[in-house]
Amino acid sequence: MIELKNVTKKYGNVWANKNISCVIEQGEFVYVVGPSGAGKTTLLEILSAQRSIDSGIARIGNIEIEYLRNEQIYKLRRQLGIVSQKDLFLPRLTIKENMETCMSALEIPTEKWEERMAEVLTSVEMMLFIERLPQELSVGQQKKIAIARALLNDPPVIIADEPTANLDVKSAKEIMQIFFRLNQMGTTIILATHDSTMVNSLRHRTLELKNGELIRDDPDGGYSRFSDPKDVYVW
Numbered sequence: 690m691i692e693l694k695n696v697t698k699k700y701g702n703v704w705a706n707k708n709i710s711c712v713i714e715q716g717e718f719v720y721v722v723g724p725s726g727a728g729k730t731t732l733l734e735i736l737s738a739q740r741s742i743d744s745g746i747a748r749i750g751n752i753e754i755e756y757l758r759n760e761q762i763y764k765l766r767r768q769l770g771i772v773s774q775k776d777l778f779l780p781r782l783t784i785k786e787n788m789e790t791c792m793s794a795l796e797i798p799t800e801k802w803e804e805r806m807a808e809v810l811t812s813v814e815m816m817l818f819i820e821r822l823p824q825e826l827s828v829g830q831q832k833k834i835a836i837a838r839a840l841l842n843d844p845p846v847i848i849a850d851e852p853t854a855n856l857d858v859k860s861a862k863e864i865m866q867i868f869f870r871l872n873q874m875g876t877t878i879i880l881a882t883h884d885s886t887m888v889n890s891l892r893h894r895t896l897e898l899k900n901g902e903l904i905r906d907d908p909d910g911g912y913s914r915f916s917d918p919k920d921v922y923v924w
């Protein structure tokens with residue numbers, strides 16, 4: 690379970706997150722929506738222990754994020770799958786070498802590397818691309834690799850920040866199918882997006898932020914109460 694109680698984060702005079710409270714249970718699929726600058730990335734960074742908070746309480750499991758010492762933060766992050774807005778790959782290393790670097794950091798035993806890498810890359814249909822350099826892949830393919838990398842430690846929770854940004858509809862659907870499949874297998878998914886059509890098409894609980902405040906926590910989902918019901922993708 691993830692729990693936020695009156696969480697606040699300010700940058701100077703800007704309330705990036707203001708008094709946010711919510712509980713996310715294991716196995717939920719939650720969209721985080723809102724206009725640019727609403728505080729989505731800040732919220733996801735708090736949930737993944739990448740950002741400190743000014744006040745309130747943020748808990749992942751029974752771990753209180755604010756009071757973590759450094760090595761505990763490192764341990765906690767290793768239990769989360771994080772897909773950031775900008776996926777950082779080591780540009781001179783192949784996908785295989787990038788994955789190996791990550792598995793080394795995660796302290797996965799070397800004898801398990803090949804099997805683990807094949808498992809996660811096959812799950813996103815990218816096994817054929819392991820000898821390529823990151824820049825030799827399309828944006829959508831890089832995103833799939835980023836998801837595969839986030840799966841290496843088999844995390845119970847995946848936090849993804851706009852994973853379909855800058856993708857065409859077909860690629861966006863493919864990426865979302867991966868998240869839906871993972872969720873069906875029990876993984877908690879917390880996913881920030883601007884894609885109102887996606888949020889309306891496959892409805893899940895939706896947290897809507899505006900000016901740093903949580904203005905809607907809707908278990909029935911949908912981008913907005915006022916959104917056009919015809920505004921959906923055909924799957």
Ligand SMILES: Nc1ncnc2c1ncn2[C@@H]1O[C@H](COP(=O)(O)OP(=O)(O)OP(=O)(O)O)[C@@H](O)[C@H]1O
Nearest residue numbers: 700703704705723724725726727728729730731732
């Ligand atoms: N490191 C920072 N320093 C100063 N202000 C910041 C910083 N990070 C975010 N902000 C400000 O906090 C507010 C929330 O930003 P955040 O990136 O969380 O929004 P967002 O909803 O993710 O936006 P987008 O959809 O454009 O990615 C914005 O006003 C932003 O300018």
